[in-house]
Amino acid sequence: MSETGTAVAPERRLVLWDLYFAVSYLVTVVLVLRTAAVVPLTAAAVWYVVVGRPLLSVQNRRSWVFAGVLFGLFAVAVPLAPAGGFALFAVVPMLLMSLSPVPALVLATLGNLLPPLAVWWHFGAGREVLDLLPITALGIAVSTLMGLWITRVVRQNHERAELIDELRRNREEAARLSREAGVAAERERLAREIHDTLAQSLTSVISLIDAAESEEPRADRSRLLALARTAARDGLAEARHFVAALTPPALHGGSLADAVRRLTTTCGVPAVCDVEGVEVPLPMATRVVLLRVAQEAMSNARKHAGATRVEVVLVFGDGDVELAVVDDGRGFDAALPRAGFGLAGMRARVEEVGGALTVTSAPGEGTMITANVPAGGPR
Numbered sequence: 001m002s003e004t005g006t007a008v009a010p011e012r013r014l015v016l017w018d019l020y021f022a023v024s025y026l027v028t029v030v031l032v033l034r035t036a037a038v039v040p041l042t043a044a045a046v047w048y049v050v051v052g053r054p055l056l057s058v059q060n061r062r063s064w065v066f067a068g069v070l071f072g073l074f075a076v077a078v079p080l081a082p083a084g085g086f087a088l089f090a091v092v093p094m095l096l097m098s099l100s101p102v103p104a105l106v107l108a109t110l111g112n113l114l115p116p117l118a119v120w121w122h123f124g125a126g127r128e129v130l131d132l133l134p135i136t137a138l139g140i141a142v143s144t145l146m147g148l149w150i151t152r153v154v155r156q157n158h159e160r161a162e163l164i165d166e167l168r169r170n171r172e173e174a175a176r177l178s179r180e181a182g183v184a185a186e187r188e189r190l191a192r193e194i195h196d197t198l199a200q201s202l203t204s205v206i207s208l209i210d211a212a213e214s215e216e217p218r219a220d221r222s223r224l225l226a227l228a229r230t231a232a233r234d235g236l237a238e239a240r241h242f243v244a245a246l247t248p249p250a251l252h253g254g255s256l257a258d259a260v261r262r263l264t265t266t267c268g269v270p271a272v273c274d275v276e277g278v279e280v281p282l283p284m285a286t287r288v289v290l291l292r293v294a295q296e297a298m299s300n301a302r303k304h305a306g307a308t309r310v311e312v313v314l315v316f317g318d319g320d321v322e323l324a325v326v327d328d329g330r331g332f333d334a335a336l337p338r339a340g341f342g343l344a345g346m347r348a349r350v351e352e353v354g355g356a357l358t359v360t361s362a363p364g365e366g367t368m369i370t371a372n373v374p375a376g377g378p379r
Helices: 003-013 015-031 038-055 061-080 082-098 101-123 127-214 218-245 256-266 284-303 342-352
Strands: 271-276 310-316 320-327 356-361 367-374
Touching (some): 015 038, 015 082, 038 061, 038 082, 082 101, 127 218, 127 342, 256 271, 256 284, 256 310, 284 320, 284 342, 342 356, 342 367
Antiparallel strands (some): 310 320, 320 367, 356 367
């Protein structure tokens, strides 16, 4: 999962609130359309979009400034048109999400008292004011309950986002530790191989040359030098075998495109491979990484995605190479953390050669894994 998924998740969860706010604003504007109250109400809406939205459920000094200006604009609008009191259905929840409960409820109560005060101001103390009092009490109760509910939802969303971030960090840490353990094990194996092959051969060569230098008869010296030459050739053969063992067999004596095409014939799912551009010589590390990404992506398509078709596209561009593996499987939410180290391992491999890995997927829409690497190795 990318960092992007976790950052976007809270925004998506505010869509319901945004819809509620928009409906409340539009209804209020329609009610006061022919009055000057439209101006402060519109200013309040703009103030929320520009300043208030990022501050919802984040209580700090800026939240107090936002709440104060919002309440002030509402207090200006209601005397101009008492029907502007309908905006309380949006104003009160915003106050409750921006401030701590006590000051928010105080402002909410004052806000609900403004419409009857405005009616009293316009029409005097009459039956109109008395008729508004039950509605005012109901408005206080409903808007407060709505605000508390939205506050709870937003808080849960933030807690869920923090949990997802923590899971992502734990997964990345586990992948890093696993990678480091693998690197350490590989280093130990390579050290043993070097000690048992190259180091032994070089020791033999040095010993034979030292012995040849101490021998007086020319025949014995030639014999020892011949043995040293044989030991050096054996060591060179061991080194070549050692290097060849580090190279995937699929890349022995063939191009990357040929190796990927062979993979599509053995992945267990109907697959095709398209190559675009002219293949250029690539560093062995880059070829190995792209081959491993193709292997892992096709394996995931077969084992986990239930795909019935896989398409592999290898594009040789100007200075970079792009590998895309697309399947028609069940897909998944790329923003959520995934168990295992498959995707994390692929991303780590690609980043080691200076590239980037992107995963595009959604439930029921298949998956596309794209690796883009520089053709000349890490920059």
